[in-house]
Amino acid sequence: MSKKLTIAIVLAAILGGFAVMFFRGEKQCVTINPVANNIGVKAYQIQMKSNNVLYMKCRFKNAGVLHNSSTKHGLSVIVGDLLCRKINGLSPEETTDKLRELGVEKLSILTVEDDFIISFYVLKDKTDAALQFLSPIFSRPEFSTNDLEFIKEKYPSLLELETARPQELLWDKLLSMLYQNHNYGRNNTGTAQAVAGITAEDVREFIKTHFLKNTLEFFVTGDVACTEIATYAETLFGKLAERHSVESSDKANDLSSSPMSEEKDATIFKKNMGNVVGVIIGVRIDNLSEKERAAAHIIIETLFDSKIGDFLLGLRAKNIAYDVNYHFLRRNFSNVFYFLVYIDKNDLKNYKEYMEDKMSAYQKELNLKDFRRTQNLLVMQSKIGFADMAEIDKRIEYNSLLFAEVTQAVLNDTARKLFNKSYRRVVYIGS
């Protein structure tokens, strides 16, 4: 009997210990651990058990298209297309083939917004060879004038899409009103004139001045030790220069000289929209603490929930049909909340009145009990970990947000900023 009890207690202690580890692990499912390395770049480990696959993300801060000068607006996009086209003297097709052989998948380059981001998946047992192959792109990219012209050839169709879609037109106009005389007020594709004038020397100069050790953040997700990540960082970025970054000539981080437009709203005429009208509301808030940002997420997710969101339920009660899209966008030096609705143009007058009334009401007071459910959901989701390696972006952002610490007072303070009419601009589009 005592033997049975002894065995049971010992096993319970062992498994209980693992249970504690599990629960503690569950709370820390999304930890991001800094990795020390010999070359001084900011490197991070995001531990996620995986079979044999790693996900890597390299972010060069303030090298995105929003930080291009006005005469070279679109340069980041062109650099992105050229960067991995030819590596180590191979042709584009040979390069693609080689990357596949080396177990590199979903190589992606994102240059919109503030940062220049390169991400890819790689098989862990081929990582060393893959990174050796990729490392030259950061310091000595290979391309000819013909390659540059080839890339530029795709550009006009990109721009056509920009002007074809109502959402893009609304967004571009809204940004120009929210951020006058500032890079943030420009589109994230560039202009035809600027792109036509980009030379091979511009591309080389861009890489020399933006791909620097002290502007880089390197994230590795997977079942990988910090020491391994340090080696990867040294392989990929060992030859990068290390000096102070060159600020863009437009000084993107200085928003003091960038007021919002005097006009509170604007209208764009576009053909072929039939009876549909688009309305985008944008709010610019430059300074928000992490707690306020968390509160903003809670407010937005609650008010615009598709089934129980107060704002959308009110629209239905008024028999106003809608197609809705919203987002809270965090830029390096500012925040933008936008809410885009497409409605029947016969409902436009009612919608305008409704929108003004609601926004005023939200600014005065928000009842926390309506938001508790969303708060709990966001807290839970921020803890339970990844289903997808590429969720890292959301997790990195959410990891710093203090959902659980948002109180009624924080909610109301944030709501006063979020629904403040003076921070708000509206753009309409229709036929």
Next chain:
Amino acid sequence: MKFFSRISTLLLFQLKLLLPLFFVSVLGKNPMCENKKYTLENSVDVTLHEDFRTPLAIVGIIFHTGSFDEQLSQKGITELIAANFISRETHIKLLELGVSYQVNVYGSHTEIIAKINLRNIKEFLQIICKNDFSPNDLEIMKKQMIINNNLAHSCFEDAVANEIFANISYKGCNISAAFNERILSSISLEDMREYFRQHYEKCRLSVIVSGAIGEKDLRQALQSTVNNLPSRQSHTASVCTNQIQKEIYIESKHIGRSVQYFYKIPSEDLVFAEAFFRIFHYELFNFFEKANQLISDYESFYVISSEDCIRQIVLCPKSDVSLATIRQMYDIFVERICKREIPTSIFLKIQQLKEFSNQFLLADLNAIYRKIKSDNLNGLNTEMSLKDSKLFNVLGKKFLKSNLILKIITRYKPDK
């Protein structure tokens, strides 16, 4: 003594509950298993991929009915149903459980996909099975669909998709994705309830789970919940005519220049087709390299119509390449594929790339879920590698010469 006996029995019993946690925290390094498939007593198909890397699961509940099942007189009804599928009460319960979910409608199926903490799987299944389909706000939903359609129409986003769907078949019948406002307006709440009863309650149901749950626990969770639903039956197929090959030009300036070929692959050939097209793409890539980069890009994907597969090959020529040239080069390539002896080294290389690809497909729960769903829906339960050049040539003639059903050409004017 009795007290200690009870305590020890209780402790041993409790250990059983801690075992899953043990797996997650310690054996999580590589506790990945083969897919386990079984059918419940009420004909629900279940596929489980046990994966204890993280304490969560992706759960997909799949109804084998979708927009392709719509009669012409009820075009759009599945979208209306999807918008009303989850009731407000169910939605609140799911939010409180910390579940994020989506309801997606496809041609051949409708899916509820959710990401759940492993501890809440059973409760999630209970909530979903007790969900009361009670559509409301029908007029608002219709207006919303009309708005969506007008928007897509203004951007020509649906132009190519509409042409594709107008020319492929589902269960032998032609279907069309073309939106019709008049038909939509005529659909009533009773129509929706009746359609739901006929197509959703009685259709084949599948459950796919990818995540940290063992087979026994999943069976228990499903048995006590899914048994509440009525028995499943299969649809009967309807019969229709075959298509003939067509060529369509789309002039919209919003769609880039492309030449697209559509091949119909019968379902019994799908496994061969997978293997064939892997090598096809590799050869296509090399062929156009030698032809001095006539194309700036190409891609291929396929539209599934449940019983037939449509393989789509898209070529995006450079601006100085005429339509006649790209057609001629592609025809030369197809001839070559049907005759050329493929070296063994190419077969081995393709096999290696496939093995790499499989590893990426198992990288995370979302990827695993998508692969399982795709394989289940396509009937691709086995993988095949091609190593025989003669067989490859035979398949080339079959897929590329006999089964071409449609060509779509965008931003080129027709050849004179």
